[in-house]
Amino acid sequence: MEGLGQVELPILSCQNLCKSFPGNQKQEKLVLANINLAVPKGSFVTILGQSGGGKSTLLKLLGGFLPPSSGRVFFDGQPLTQITPKIGMVFQDHNLYPWMTVEQNIGFGFKIRGDKPGTYQHLVHEILDTVGLSQSRKLYPHQLSGGMRQRVAIARSVVVKPEVLLLDEPFSALDVQLRRRLQDFLLTLWKEMHITMVLVTHNVEEAILLGQKLIVVGNQPGQIIEEVVISEPQYGDRYHPDFLQLQRHLESLLDSNLIDPVQAKPLPISNGKAIS
Ligand SMILES: Nc1ncnc2c1ncn2[C@@H]1O[C@H](COP(=O)(O)OP(=O)(O)OP(=O)(O)O)[C@@H](O)[C@H]1O
Ligand SMILES: [Mg+2]
Numbered sequence: 001m002e003g004l005g006q007v008e009l010p011i012l013s014c015q016n017l018c019k020s021f022p023g024n025q026k027q028e029k030l031v032l033a034n035i036n037l038a039v040p041k042g043s044f045v046t047i048l049g050q051s052g053g054g055k056s057t058l059l060k061l062l063g064g065f066l067p068p069s070s071g072r073v074f075f076d077g078q079p080l081t082q083i084t085p086k087i088g089m090v091f092q093d094h095n096l097y098p099w100m101t102v103e104q105n106i107g108f109g110f111k112i113r114g115d116k117p118g119t120y121q122h123l124v125h126e127i128l129d130t131v132g133l134s135q136s137r138k139l140y141p142h143q144l145s146g147g148m149r150q151r152v153a154i155a156r157s158v159v160v161k162p163e164v165l166l167l168d169e170p171f172s173a174l175d176v177q178l179r180r181r182l183q184d185f186l187l188t189l190w191k192e193m194h195i196t197m198v199l200v201t202h203n204v205e206e207a208i209l210l211g212q213k214l215i216v217v218g219n220q221p222g223q224i225i226e227e228v229v230i231s232e233p234q235y236g237d238r239y240h241p242d243f244l245q246l247q248r249h250l251e252s253l254l255d256s257n258l259i260d261p262v263q264a265k266p267l268p269i270s271n272g273k274a275i276s
Helices: 056-062 103-114 117-130 146-156 176-193 203-209 242-256
Strands: 010-022 030-039 045-047 070-075 088-089 164-168 197-201 213-218 222-229
Touching: 010 056, 010 197, 030 045, 030 056, 030 197, 030 222, 030 242, 045 056, 045 222, 045 242, 056 088, 056 164, 070 103, 070 117, 070 197, 070 213, 103 117, 103 146, 146 164, 146 176, 164 213, 176 197, 197 203, 197 242, 203 242
Parallel strands: 045 197, 045 213, 088 164, 164 197
Antiparallel strands: 010 030, 010 070, 213 222
């Protein structure tokens, strides 16, 4: 893939980022430990990890939605201390407003900025067309399928033209066919709109297929256990032997770091497989 070689400064990065939450018996629970990562401008970075590993927490820190316990996030060379319209976020549970139509949900970012409808309606219509939802613009979220809701959530975030879009498992609830169509759709958006993308997923295939740079976050506490630069075109072909080899490697890497999310302790491992 193109891109990584041409970029100099990361648009988004973090240094020694740690995050703790209050835990049981007044003890702090360390969720993320010493995260250092850099997102090159214009790139597509995927963050892969298992459930409970701190992926959503990491994304919220990178977007300024949560303060770090220690360490720093940098956006465009400056410390990031609060949310900014230059960084959009598609949350894991999409957060559409149920009382607003598709069109109103998508235009909401402009409305809270105080823009007059006449100044942004054409942009809303344009993005509705791009995501294939022009016919559904007067519907409410409960009248949409899961895939349509995800497209509205993505449209709402990209319509205000952020420089970076953070996406938290946007396709995890969808069937394989729809997931693949929306992955292609997201790649098209990335190429056409030149928005830097950071996508969190627990799906190994998705992480390889979409990412130019793939960051693996291990569990308990969440920390970076591997970074892969995906530069060869064969990684766009999910049936290519190199793709399958990388997929196998990443799956066994995640397996060897397997944590029982209920017990919150490592499962015993035998021959690379967890014993349940
Ligand atoms: N606001 C919070 N207060 C306390 N603990 C939290 C908070 N947010 C997250 N946690 C804890 O941090 C850990 C990581 O949560 P997080 O949602 O970041 O994981 P995740 O990797 O996104 O999981 P999943 O794949 O299931 O979405 C969990 O143990 C969770 O209980
Ligand atoms: Mg999550």
